[in-house]
Amino acid sequence: MHHSFEQIYQQQRHKIYRLCRIMIYDTSQVDDLFQEVLINIWKSLPQFKGNSKVETYIYRIIVNTSITFNNRQKRLVKQQQHLQKDYQQYKHADSTNQSTELDQLMQAIPKLEPNEKAIIGCYLEGFSYKEIGAILELTTNHVGVKISRIKTKLAKLIKKQRP
Amino acid sequence: MNINQLMNEWQQQEIPAPLAKKTMEQAQQLDKRIRKENTWLTYLLAGTIFFLMYFVFPLILNHTLVVCLFMAVIFLIGLQAMILWHRNIQADQAMVLSPTKYLTYQIKKLRYNLLVTNFFTPLYLVLLGALMSAYQYHLLQAYSITIAWGSIAILWLFLIVVFYFGWKKQRQKDKEEVIPLLKDLEERRGRFAERSTADAY
Structure with a gap:
């Protein structure tokens, strides 16, 4: 199992990190969440029977871990208020050359609801509607409708952000 | 903005290398710590029960009520250990729901x-x-x-x-x-x- 965990880590770490960043979006916390997600993957791996894709399995763990993680913070409202500040810190720390549009998108995503973040996170990773439905236990139709609504919501949020 | 066009750029973002290394090490350390703690807790629990059964139990055999209380304590310790163990397993299983x-x-x-x-x-x-x-x-x-x-x-x-x-x-x-x-x-x-x-x- 350890070998499988290593494989998962090597293959999925960037994806895991990106989704953790969506679900939390705070540099100081994303590292902790990433670590907790890895531990939970390691602990839950013996129960993986191969009935579904390993990505489906991992993404559920990420979404569920972030739920628990947020519960523990007990300061959800304050976090929301500090989102903007956190993003600025993150931006400063992560000095990759992001395009303006990606930058704007990343500023808008934290303003979505947790379920919307999970959906758009999976969508941006290239999951099909069916796969997103399997992860979040939604019908394909529902996923399609939700993605369309989230896109509209994001467009509005980005428009608001522009000076 | 077209989100579909940003997907490729999104997927190219990588975890910072030092963080990946640090996190993996931390995860491994935490795992070792959990295993160590579990081992010590098992020894402690087994040791306590052994001590109570082997040394204390013979001393109180004459008092029926004390024996009942003593057995109740042993039973409760065991029950609590079982509940905690079951809850841990349940928590791991719940993670993938x-x-x-x-x-x-x-x-x-x-x-x-x-x-x-x-x-x-x-x-x-x-x-x-x-x-x-x-x-x-x-x-x-x-x-x-x-x-x-x-x-x-x-x-x-x-x-x-x-x-x-x-x-x-x-x-x-x-x-x-x-x-x-x-x-x-x-x-x-x-x-x-x-x-x-x-x-x-």
Whole structure:
């Protein structure tokens, strides 16, 4: 199992990190969440029977871990208020050359609801509607409708952000 | 902005290399620590039970009530260990449920904790008080009935005072943290589980 965990880590770490960043979006916390997600993957791996894709399995763990993680913070409202500040810190720390549009998108995503973040996170990773439905236990139709609504919501949020 | 066009750029973002290394090391360290702690806890639990059974048990064999209390303590330690073990396994299994089911699991857990505070803790206090009172009475009745009843009264006073402040603190915590959290989780579960009109077709 350890070998499988290593494989998962090597293959999925960037994806895991990106989704953790969506679900939390705070540099100081994303590292902790990433670590907790890895531990939970390691602990839950013996129960993986191969009935579904390993990505489906991992993404559920990420979404569920972030739920628990947020519960523990007990300061959800304050976090929301500090989102903007956190993003600025993150931006400063992560000095990759992001395009303006990606930058704007990343500023808008934290303003979505947790379920919307999970959906758009999976969508941006290239999951099909069916796969997103399997992860979040939604019908394909529902996923399609939700993605369309989230896109509209994001467009509005980005428009608001522009000076 | 076209989100579809950004997907490729999005997927090219990578975890910072030092963080990846650090996190992997931390995860491995934590795993080692958990294993070490579990091993020590197992030894401690087994050692305590062995000590009680081997050294203490022969000394109290003449007192039926004390033997019953002693066995009850052993049983409770074992039961608690089993419950914790079962809950740990359940928590690992719950991790891979869909978010809606996971939230239901979390809500159930919180409600169970509330039930423990409001129902099982007072019940535990009454049982503990009754058993301790019986033991005290059994020990002291030979000297004086007044002393026996007096010590029982002091015991109950002590238990009620300690329990009241503990219970009050827990209730305050529940009111400030657990109940709002429960509402928040229920709201989030509703959002995860909501069905769009598209599902009707």
